[in-house]
Amino acid sequence: MEREQVCVSPEQLTRQREIAQELKDYFAQTLGRSPKAFVDTFGCQQNVADSQNLMGMLREMGFSFTTDAADADLVALNTCAVREHAEKRVYGNLGALTHGKKANPRQIICLCGCMAQQQRVADKVRQSYRHVDLVFGPQALWQFPELLRRVCRTGSRVFSIDDVPGQIAEDLPIVREDAVKAWVSVMYGCNNFCSYCIVPYVRGRERSRDKERILADVRALAAEGYREITLLGQNVNSYGKDLPQACDFADLLAALNEIEGDFLLRFMTSHPKDASHKLLDAMARCEKAAPHLHLPFQSGSSRVLRAMNRGYTREEYLELIDYARAVMPHVVLTSDVIVGFPGETEAEFEETLSLVKEVEFDALFTFLYSPRPGTPAAELPDPAPREEKQKWFDRLLKAQTEISGKKHAAYVGTRQRVLVDGLTGDARWPLSARTAGGRLVHLTGPEDAVGTFRTAEITGSNTWALFGTLAEA
Ligand code: SAH
Ligand code: SF4
Numbered sequence: 001m002e003r004e005q006v007c008v009s010p011e012q013l014t015r016q017r018e019i020a021q022e023l024k025d026y027f028a029q030t031l032g033r034s035p036k037a038f039v040d041t042f043g044c045q046q047n048v049a050d051s052q053n054l055m056g057m058l059r060e061m062g063f064s065f066t067t068d069a070a071d072a073d074l075v076a077l078n079t080c081a082v083r084e085h086a087e088k089r090v091y092g093n094l095g096a097l098t099h100g101k102k103a104n105p106r107q108i109i110c111l112c113g114c115m116a117q118q119q120r121v122a123d124k125v126r127q128s129y130r131h132v133d134l135v136f137g138p139q140a141l142w143q144f145p146e147l148l149r150r151v152c153r154t155g156s157r158v159f160s161i162d163d164v165p166g167q168i169a170e171d172l173p174i175v176r177e178d179a180v181k182a183w184v185s186v187m188y189g190c191n192n193f194c195s196y197c198i199v200p201y202v203r204g205r206e207r208s209r210d211k212e213r214i215l216a217d218v219r220a221l222a223a224e225g226y227r228e229i230t231l232l233g234q235n236v237n238s239y240g241k242d243l244p245q246a247c248d249f250a251d252l253l254a255a256l257n258e259i260e261g262d263f264l265l266r267f268m269t270s271h272p273k274d275a276s277h278k279l280l281d282a283m284a285r286c287e288k289a290a291p292h293l294h295l296p297f298q299s300g301s302s303r304v305l306r307a308m309n310r311g312y313t314r315e316e317y318l319e320l321i322d323y324a325r326a327v328m329p330h331v332v333l334t335s336d337v338i339v340g341f342p343g344e345t346e347a348e349f350e351e352t353l354s355l356v357k358e359v360e361f362d363a364l365f366t367f368l369y370s371p372r373p374g375t376p377a378a379e380l381p382d383p384a385p386r387e388e389k390q391k392w393f394d395r396l397l398k399a400q401t402e403i404s405g406k407k408h409a410a411y412v413g414t415r416q417r418v419l420v421d422g423l424t425g426d427a428r429w430p431l432s433a434r435t436a437g438g439r440l441v442h443l444t445g446p447e448d449a450v451g452t453f454r455t456a457e458i459t460g461s462n463t464w465a466l467f468g469t470l471a472e473a
């Protein structure tokens with residue numbers, strides 16, 4: 001696709017803003033007060049970032065926000081499709097909204113996000129969830145004002161889930177809910193088609209934002225005082241492949257590192273297939289790049305990795321980890337893994353277990369394989385019974401719990417530079433913070449420390465967090 005076709009034109013975006021203003025008048029007149037919205041987010045950081053744009057558009061329409069669906073004139077569920085469990089939760093929440101709609105028939109209910117992009121879901125909502133007014137996928141997010149106007153004008157249900165490659169919409173309005181940490185998308189979509197994964201079907205093709213746009217965003221956030229900026233993409237290592245200028249993710253990171261200000265750069269997610277030595281070198285060199293690498297390996301068996309269409313072997317993965325540790329001796333390593341991919345044998349699971357024991361990740365996100373209709377893996381024979389897979393899963397979790405516990409215990413007695421990022425609500429440890437490597441720390445200390453980098457003395461740990469006190473500033 002030509003670059004002009006990839007980027008939504010400024011005229012089209014202006015038109016959406018005009019429609020938003022029109023809707024602002026419409027809601028003010030029909031309600032006789034300013035409207036309220038409840039936006040509920042179910043997915044990953046990308047999904048969270050989308051919700052912030054959705055809220056930005058709603059705010060332009062005059063909405064304020066509530067966390068009580070019953071109190072809202074508009075409810076939006078921003079959904080995730082990555083596992084069946086995520087979808088079930090959404091259906092449960094959607095069902096519960098029928099009561100509110102009966103009490104307030106003018107309430108507008110929207111279903112958006114990755115789950116909504118699937119035809120099978122749209123069909124089910126059309127038939128069985130008749131109180132839902134508007135259904136649209138991530139690719140149509142920027143057109144939200146127009147879609148909502150159609151609902152308001154016609155009073156009929158609107159579905160916008162066309163299977164399109166997707167575009168880039170710059171400068172969408174945004175509500176950032178946090179004053180310390182911010183997300184910046186560097187690319188959208190995924191071209192990898194891992195055989196188990198629904199994301200490429202619901203998020204469209206890979207498209208990278210212009211480097212200058214990203215630099216401008218990060219500069220503005222740094223100037224506003226944001227202390228942690230996370231660069232987002234399904235596979236940030238694909239950044240730039242589709243751009244006219246030669247600029248890969250390592251180049252982008254190096255350019256961002258030059259921006260003035262005291263802030264940390266994080267990114268997710270990296271795909272081992274194209275996580276290069278160049279990227280790891282750039283991380284090691286850039287003092288603003290957090291010493292944290294989230295590198296999902298998914299399986300320790302090269303046979304399973306091939307069936308997953310991951311594009312690397314166990315040995316190649318381990319080589320990358322060795323290199324990362326060689327250039328960043330204190331790097332924090334985390335990963336994702338799937339247990340029970342169709343056809344996985346116990347011996348292959350053991351290879352996953354042995355990889356986990358060999359690498360000793362600081363933390364691991366473990367998932368039981370969940371068949372996603374429409375993906376190639378969902379068609380494969382899957383002979384291992386659920387109980388068997390659950391046993392493997394429990395074994396893996398037990399091994400990782402020990403490793404995380406041991407890794408965290410090693411912090412006790414050390415001093416760490418942390419970013420205090422919020423309040424916990426727990427009087428014993430009122431502050432929450434992160435080490436540079438991203439480990440969670442609960443701290444004692446004054447509330448005004450939020451938003452600052454501090455030194456913490458680590459006094460305790462468990463498998464999921466560290467505990468400590470703030471040292472003198
Ligand atoms: N783009 C990211 C991951 C996005 S999904 C990447 O490639 O690393 C987040 C995680 O969900 C994946 O890493 C994988 O471990 C898990 N996942 C994806 N599809 C799944 C499925 N069908 N069943 C179980 N886990 C899945
Ligand atoms: Fe899914 Fe693979 Fe793309 Fe990640 S890289 S989003 S796991 S298809």
Ligand code: F3S
Nearest residue numbers: 043044080081082114
């Ligand atoms: Fe994220 Fe879930 Fe979509 S993990 S990309 S919200 S399917």
